[in-house]
Amino acid sequence: MVSVKILGTGCKKCQTLEAKVRELIASNSIDAIVEKVTDLQEIVGYGIMMTPGLVINEKVKSYGIIPKDEQIINWLKENENA
Amino acid sequence: MVSEKVFFTEQQQVESKKLEINSDKKTLIPVLLFPLWVLLYLNLEKITDLIMFSVIGLTPKTHLTDAVWFFVFEVPKVLLLLTLIVFIVGIIRSYFSPERTRKILGGKKLFTGNVLASLLGIVTPFCSCSAIPLFLGFVESGIPLGVTFSFLIAAPMINEVALVLLFGLFGWKTALLYMSTGLLIAIISGYIIGRLKLERFVEPWVYQVKVGHLEMEEENISFSERITAGIDAVKEIVRKVWIYIVIGIAVGAGIHGYVPENFMADLMGKSAWWSVPIAVMLGVPMYSNAAGIIPIVQALLEKGASLGTVLAFMMSVIGLSLPETIILKKVLKLQLIFVFVGVVAAGIIIVGYLFNLIY
Numbered sequence: 503m504v505s506v507k508i509l510g511t512g513c514k515k516c517q518t519l520e521a522k523v524r525e526l527i528a529s530n531s532i533d534a535i536v537e538k539v540t541d542l543q544e545i546v547g548y549g550i551m552m553t554p555g556l557v558i559n560e561k562v563k564s565y566g567i568i569p570k571d572e573q574i575i576n577w578l579k580e581n582e583n584a
Numbered sequence: 585m586v587s588e589k590v591f592f593t594e595q596q597q598v599e600s601k602k603l604e605i606n607s608d609k610k611t612l613i614p615v616l617l618f619p620l621w622v623l624l625y626l627n628l629e630k631i632t633d634l635i636m637f638s639v640i641g642l643t644p645k646t647h648l649t650d651a652v653w654f655f656v657f658e659v660p661k662v663l664l665l666l667t668l669i670v671f672i673v674g675i676i677r678s679y680f681s682p683e684r685t686r687k688i689l690g691g692k693k694l695f696t697g698n699v700l701a702s703l704l705g706i707v708t709p710f711c712s713c714s715a716i717p718l719f720l721g722f723v724e725s726g727i728p729l730g731v732t733f734s735f736l737i738a739a740p741m742i743n744e745v746a747l748v749l750l751f752g753l754f755g756w757k758t759a760l761l762y763m764s765t766g767l768l769i770a771i772i773s774g775y776i777i778g779r780l781k782l783e784r785f786v787e788p789w790v791y792q793v794k795v796g797h798l799e800m801e802e803e804n805i806s807f808s809e810r811i812t813a814g815i816d817a818v819k820e821i822v823r824k825v826w827i828y829i830v831i832g833i834a835v836g837a838g839i840h841g842y843v844p845e846n847f848m849a850d851l852m853g854k855s856a857w858w859s860v861p862i863a864v865m866l867g868v869p870m871y872s873n874a875a876g877i878i879p880i881v882q883a884l885l886e887k888g889a890s891l892g893t894v895l896a897f898m899m900s901v902i903g904l905s906l907p908e909t910i911i912l913k914k915v916l917k918l919q920l921i922f923v924f925v926g927v928v929a930a931g932i933i934i935v936g937y938l939f940n941l942i943y
Contacts, residue, residue, distance in 0.1 A: 548798070551714065
């Protein structure tokens with residue numbers, strides 16, 4: 503099971519990323535739990551200074567951008583096998 | 585099991601190769617498009633004349649023709665400029681990250697720090713929704729409050745969209761003027777806020793919060809990836825602002841063609857001393873992006889408004905926005921927010937009077 507967290511206080515980019523990740527997980531039938539983190543203290547706890555942040559299995563994978571689909575799928579699959 | 589794993593990595597290699605080829609192709613796109621861009625930009629006036637007078641056959645020198653000509657000429661011009669500049673800025677920004685900026689600013693003294701922070705505010709990627717995590721990250725790593733504010737003032741005020749529109753509609757002198765006065769305001773306001781020692785008006789939790797250490801290896805980005813970053817920036821920003829530009833220029837075109845000459849002179853002209861503070865007071869609560877406001881303001885300038893007043897209005901709309909101030913309420917006490925808005929607004933007013941005096 504992959505744990506996925508989307509860090510963001512609710513800006514447009516954060517919503518886009520969340521929707522995209524959920525869609526990619528469904529369409530690639532990946533076993534994952536997606537959690538949206540909106541608490542500021544928790545967000546900065548991951549050390550990022552730009553939202554949205556993408557955290558997979560507690561590791562920050564990207565921040566401030568919406569990564570490419572292939573990239574997100576790769577990250578998810580890597581962690582699914584690990 | 586073992587063979588399966590090998591298969592997986594092989595497949596990954598193939599995929600990453602595919603990605604590489606794709607990004608190489610992407611590098612070619614800007615190279616191929618650039619000559620076309622230059623050709624189009626240099627001949628835009630001729631093309632507009634051709635369409636307006638030869639193809640559609642409008643009679644020159646009527647109000648309607650003036651307004652339509654303005655619109656048909658300015659919209660593609662501004663969009664062309666926007667595409668080019670956003671692309672270049674996108675590439676430049678790929679060299680800067682908030683982490684790097686924070687590292688540069690760490691341990692800098694007040695004045696030097698303010699100058700650096702204001703300059704970095706221009707090139708560091710920033711969006712107002714990230715203002716809080718950035719504020720926390722800066723303050724927690726020991727960057728002085730005043731230096732942090734210089735960054736937070738410069739970043740939204742001096743943005744590429746505003747500069748493109750100023751350059752396209754007013755010329756390079758005004759764009760440069762806007763940039764340098766914006767920098768000056770960010771430097772001085774941040775310095776004053778730093779000198780006032782207002783740390784006690786920062787919400788106490790800010791100093792207790794544990795900012796994590798980012799364990800992401802700083803990858804070396806290849807140049808083709810930077811090109812991709814530039815292309816992505818163009819897609820994102822142009823998609824977001826084109827409609828405001830079109831509407832703004834349409835309103836501007838209407839003013840350009842129909843509002844009589846010197847109409848704004850009494851209201852926003854030099855002789856009206858109260859026009860600068862009123863422009864700022866109107867501008868602060870207004871939340872419009874640069875794309876919509878600048879074309880309208882340009883048309884007003886043509887009708888007798890004075891440059892200082894117009895500049896002050898623009899700066900207060902773009903640089904001081906109500907939603908952003910409300911976001912800051914999460915980390916700052918009301919007193920500090922008032923000082924912040926007050927100091928910046930005062931700076932803008934001074935700039936406004938200064939330019940009314942000079943021009």
